[in-house]
Amino acid sequence: MTIQEIKALPRTEEGIFDLKKVQADAGCRNIYQAADLVYPAYAAYETTENKKEGYPDIMAQMRVLKKHAESEFTAENGADYTAALLHTVEQISPEIYENYRELLDNFRCAVKRMLEQYYDVKEKKFAMDDKSQKVFCDAVQKACAEYLLLAEKYQECMR
DSSP states (O other): OOHHHHHTSOBOTTSSBOHHHHHHHHTOSSHHHHHHHHHHHHHHHHHHTSTTTTHHHHHHHHHHHHHHHHHTOOHHHHHHHHHHHHHHHTTSOTTSHHHHHHHHHHHHHHHHHHHHHHEETTTTEESSOHHHHHHHHHHHHHHHHTTSSOGGGGGGGOO
């Protein structure tokens, strides 16, 4: 999506972009996969082109999205939410530390919850479909490669 398309998106009553519309238009499996199309691009634009002026809007929307993710937490939603968070964190400037840190903490909490709920330590396997497992493990591996997570701690996600 282009930034013009993103900024033209209708908003819900809660003030976030209408991700159900994006989901339907883009053929995403849930709103979190749709969020992965929207928020990283929006954050990149705000970081590089708009002098970070839209960060308060991004953070307000990400807080609402977090609330939804926590109440609708499934393996599929959690995997896609984790990926959307990571890709958004990558576009937020660490110079605005409070925003960067809040999103990074949300990402780490989502990873922890995914592992607590969907990883069987005894059997060393995930209790989720292959697509969700790939999305989640790819996000964790990328975060480890970028030193956002400690690789030693997340061996179960390494291939």
